[in-house]
Amino acid sequence: MRLLKVATCNLNQWAMDFDCNLNNIKESITRAKQSGAAIRLGPELEITGYGCEDHFLELDTVAHAWECLKDILLGDWTDGILCSFGMPVIRGSERYNSQVLCLNRKIIMIRPKMWLANDGNYRELRWFTAWKHKELVDFQLPSEISTALSQQTVPFGYGYIQFLDTAVAAEVCEELYTPIPPHAELALHGVEVFMNASGSHHQLRKLDLRLRSFIGATHSRGGVYMYSNHQGCDGGRLYYDGCSCVVLNGDVVAQGSQFSLKDVEVVVAQIDLDALTHLYTVKILYVMVHAVAQAVSHDGLNFPMTGQVASLRGSISCFQEQASCNPKVPSVATPYKLCQPFNLQMPLSSPLEIRYHSPEEEIAFGPSCWMWDYLRRSGASGFLLPLSGGADSSSVAAIVGCMCQLVVKGVENGDEQVKADAIRIGHYTDGEFPTDSKEFAKRIFYTVFMGSENSSEATRMRAKVLATEIGSWHLDVSIDGVVSALLSLFQTLTGKRPRYKVDGGSNIENLGLQNIQARIRMVLAFMLASLLPWVHNKPGFYLVLGSSNVDEGLRGYLTKYDCSSADINPIGSISKQDLRRFLRWAATHLGYASLAEIEAAPPTAELEPIRSNYSQLDEVDMGMTYEELSVYGRLRKIFRCGPVSMFQNLCYKWGASLSPAEVADKVKHFFKYYSINRHKMTVLTPSYHAESYSPEDNRFDLRQFLYNVRWPYQFRKIDQLVREFDGEKPALAKLSDEEKVGVASDGGMGVVAAGSDDPKAGL
Numbered sequence: 128m129r130l131l132k133v134a135t136c137n138l139n140q141w142a143m144d145f146d147c148n149l150n151n152i153k154e155s156i157t158r159a160k161q162s163g164a165a166i167r168l169g170p171e172l173e174i175t176g177y178g179c180e181d182h183f184l185e186l187d188t189v190a191h192a193w194e195c196l197k198d199i200l201l202g203d204w205t206d207g208i209l210c211s212f213g214m215p216v217i218r219g220s221e222r223y224n225s226q227v228l229c230l231n232r233k234i235i236m237i238r239p240k241m242w243l244a245n246d247g248n249y250r251e252l253r254w255f256t257a258w259k260h261k262e263l264v265d266f267q268l269p270s271e272i273s274t275a276l277s278q279q280t281v282p283f284g285y286g287y288i289q290f291l292d293t294a295v296a297a298e299v300c301e302e303l304y305t306p307i308p309p310h311a312e313l314a315l316h317g318v319e320v321f322m323n324a325s326g327s328h329h330q331l332r333k334l335d336l337r338l339r340s341f342i343g344a345t346h347s348r349g350g351v352y353m354y355s356n357h358q359g360c361d362g363g364r365l366y367y368d369g370c371s372c373v374v375l376n377g378d379v380v381a382q383g384s385q386f387s388l389k390d391v392e393v394v395v396a397q398i399d400l401d402a403l404t405h406l407y408t409v410k411i412l413y414v415m416v417h418a419v420a421q422a423v424s425h426d427g428l429n430f431p432m433t434g435q436v437a438s439l440r441g442s443i444s445c446f447q448e449q450a451s452c453n454p455k456v457p458s459v460a461t462p463y464k465l466c467q468p469f470n471l472q473m474p475l476s477s478p479l480e481i482r483y484h485s486p487e488e489e490i491a492f493g494p495s496c497w498m499w500d501y502l503r504r505s506g507a508s509g510f511l512l513p514l515s516g517g518a519d520s521s522s523v524a525a526i527v528g529c530m531c532q533l534v535v536k537g538v539e540n541g542d543e544q545v546k547a548d549a550i551r552i553g554h555y556t557d558g559e560f561p562t563d564s565k566e567f568a569k570r571i572f573y574t575v576f577m578g579s580e581n582s583s584e585a586t587r588m589r590a591k592v593l594a595t596e597i598g599s600w601h602l603d604v605s606i607d608g609v610v611s612a613l614l615s616l617f618q619t620l621t622g623k624r625p626r627y628k629v630d631g632g633s634n635i636e637n638l639g640l641q642n643i644q645a646r647i648r649m650v651l652a653f654m655l656a657s658l659l660p661w662v663h664n665k666p667g668f669y670l671v672l673g674s675s676n677v678d679e680g681l682r683g684y685l686t687k688y689d690c691s692s693a694d695i696n697p698i699g700s701i702s703k704q705d706l707r708r709f710l711r712w713a714a715t716h717l718g719y720a721s722l723a724e725i726e727a728a729p730p731t732a733e734l735e736p737i738r739s740n741y742s743q744l745d746e747v748d749m750g751m752t753y754e755e756l757s758v759y760g761r762l763r764k765i766f767r768c769g770p771v772s773m774f775q776n777l778c779y780k781w782g783a784s785l786s787p788a789e790v791a792d793k794v795k796h797f798f799k800y801y802s803i804n805r806h807k808m809t810v811l812t813p814s815y816h817a818e819s820y821s822p823e824d825n826r827f828d829l830r831q832f833l834y835n836v837r838w839p840y841q842f843r844k845i846d847q848l849v850r851e852f853d854g855e856k857p858a859l860a861k862l863s864d865e866e867k868v869g870v871a872s873d874g875g876m877g878v879v880a881a882g883s884d885d886p887k888a889g890l
């Protein structure tokens with residue numbers, strides 16, 4: 128029997144904060160050692176933080192990473208435990224994103240990343256070179272390190288470490304998701320343990336995709352797959368969502384949290400790499416030992432199994448055939464044993480039922496954890512939210528409420544860091560600390576309803592009730608005096624006073640009057656956020672929260688520099704549809720009952736006067752439904768559709784209820800407004816990234832912002848296709864639902880399935 132105990136971790140690193148990162152790393156090693164683990168894996172680029180971006184171009188960053196590594200290696204941290212540290216390494220003139228593998232105060236091997244993440248939010252090729260050679264070369268350690276460690280060189284490149292009792296290899300994040308992942312070849316060389324150091328961000332409904340990859344990696348070829356990820360906001364729009372885990376032969380045997388306020392979480396599993404013992408015996412042992420530390424069987428049928436890796440591989444004929452003729456992969460021989468012999472005191476981990484959060488929980492917990500990190504690291508004393516009583520700002524309020532609940536839970540569970548941060552931010556004195564989320568919210572959360580003559584009593588009351596449920600310090604102010612002061616000023620300047628459309632004004636007047644209200648709210652919000660703490664004898668400032676959703680951004684249905692311009696926005700890349708689901712969930716699960724009524728109300732900007740025959744509604748104003756917007760957004764971004772291919776796809780998808788000419792009108796309408804308003808994306812409030820169809824212009828969706836909004840070439844082609852389709856209409860109408868190809872699946876990312884999004888269903 129070869130019993131191996133492995134530890135992986137979620138670390139809440141902060142880009143460029145080397146002290147914070149080093150402390151977390153040391154803490155994780157301490158806990159790994161306490162658990163008796165022989166391997167400790169940390170996340171990708173953990174020493175610097177993953178999100179340093181152009182700081183990686185600074186030599187200081189790499190130098191500081193070496194200094195931190197030296198600090199670790201000069202102490203007893205790596206004694207008796209193989210540690211993988213993520214850091215940038217320069218070799219010659221190239222910089223590599225590397226896993227540095229250390230044991231007993233020596234560096235055993237440096238494994239540079241071979242396939243870099245370079246799409247979506249990732250731009251690793253801007254900072255790193257990919258190592259493309261299938262070999263190990265000698266790497267001369269920086270002189271300060273080599274002197275301190277008495278070690279001149281280290282093997283650098285692709286390969287694995289051959290210990291006396293097992294073989295271990297690194298696979299760096301993205302490499303796992305490539306068409307030919309390194310682990311496939313390494314497994315054929317007898318590598319039994321894979322260490323994947325990752326920097327992977329949260330995206331709604333993405334976890335499944337990730338877990339399927341770990342499972343797929345080890346299901347047919349066997350092996351132990353260790354995954355480590357960052358967890359938290361390391362200084363940007365992304366939330367790294369942890370979920371460090373250990374997978375054995377396709378079964379998850381240890382799983383860390385996806386959302387948590389903890390800075391360090393260590394996930395441990397114990398595996399037997401060797402012989403297969405009779406299940407019954409194992410079951411008895413399991414009962415006898417009665418404590419499988421990290422792995423608890425959910426259904427009672429999965430017991431810890433011995434002999435998992437070698438035995439499985441030995442039973443697959445093709446595996447052996449391919450292994451026998453596989454080209455050689457270099458290795459580093461390390462005369463050291465990682466495994467223990469059979470020992471009843473060391474219980475084995477069993478397969479777990481994988482824990483997934485629902486999308487509603489993801490919306491609640493991801494942004495709240497991100498906001499907590501942002502708050503505690505920004506030096507602010509709290510948040511201020513312009514709360515309209517509508518769905519969007521109420522979702523943001525609920526997320527802040529959820530954050531307060533998580534903080535109180537963290538304190539209750541004895542998390543000293545959360546407690547210290549909460550005491551500092553909430554300005555508790557005399558040994559007091561938060562014990563009630565509402566009381567905590569009162570200290571760190573201002574909500575402000577800024578009503579105008581166009582606001583309804585219903586929204587004013589909804590804002591007030593929700594604020595009470597959450598516990599925020601709520602203000603209810605009227606901005607009419609400021610609006611009329613501005614209008615009087617304008618009248619003095621020009622002699623003219625604009626009127627609303629319902630009162631006979633033009634479109635320009637109507638828009639001008641709406642935008643005055645929207646922008647005054649922004650100015651007022653920032654004023655209150657900076658001065659209210661002073662009024663209440665608190666030091667510091669509050670961060671202004673924005674609350675426009677991804678669909679409004681895509682369509683441009685927001686006033687540039689209005690109340691959607693804020694310091695940060697937790698829902699800027701979440702769709703209206705998902706927010707509504709979240710509100711229904713939060714009404715019961717977060718205990719804010721009024722959210723149910725808020726969700727049920729039709730979305731309105733309340734910027735125009737309400738008359739008996741007119742009341743402003745978002746979907747009417749926009750000329751499209753939020754449901755349609757989600758479809759356009761996904762086709763545009765995820766499926767990279769231009770106007771013509773979007774039209775073609777939607778003809779299939781909506782063909783049963785809309786004619787090609789109607790589809791063409793919708794597509795043109797969308798592209799017209801998308802392009803008219805694209806400039807607004809350049810000044811979008813930094814938002815939590817949660818959705819792969821985000822139109823966020825600064826880091827994610829890189830496109831021009833000055834368009835020919837008539838799209839003459841593309842729209843002409845659409846018109847031509849409409850004429851052609853009109854001739855073929857009967858043929859198209861004959862297609863059954865199953866035959867309508869629509870949009871292909873996006874691999875589990877929650878994209879519309881064919882035929883599922885009839886635009887009329889949402890009306």
Ligand SMILES: Nc1ncnc2c1ncn2[C@@H]1O[C@H](COP(=O)(O)OP(=O)(O)OC[C@H]2O[C@@H]([n+]3cccc(C(=O)O)c3)[C@H](O)[C@@H]2O)[C@@H](O)[C@H]1O
Binds near residue numbers: 685833
């Ligand atoms: N190509 C370009 N590049 C750079 N900037 C450009 C530009 N074209 C216009 N601009 C600038 O943008 C301005 C137009 O933008 P903006 O001032 O926003 O005005 P605009 O987009 O015309 O109107 C805002 C729309 O959002 C609606 N709204 C407002 C508030 C809340 C809500 C809601 O419920 O969610 C909806 C409102 O009813 C209205 O339909 C122009 O005056 C110009 O200054």
Ligand SMILES: Nc1ncnc2c1ncn2[C@@H]1O[C@H](COP(=O)(O)OP(=O)(O)OP(=O)(O)O)[C@@H](O)[C@H]1O
Binds near residue numbers: 515518519579676685
């Ligand atoms: N009466 C109001 N009081 C306070 N803030 C407001 C008010 N009206 C609008 N806002 C703020 O301006 C933002 C944009 O206003 P808009 O009317 O577009 O709301 P929205 O995007 O539809 O969101 P909501 O669903 O929260 O009303 C809101 O999210 C809110 O933060």
Ligand SMILES: NC(=O)CC[C@H](N)C(=O)O
Binds near residue numbers: 171244249299302327
């Ligand atoms: N750091 C990386 O290699 C990222 C890999 C991948 N795109 C992810 O989100 O997990």
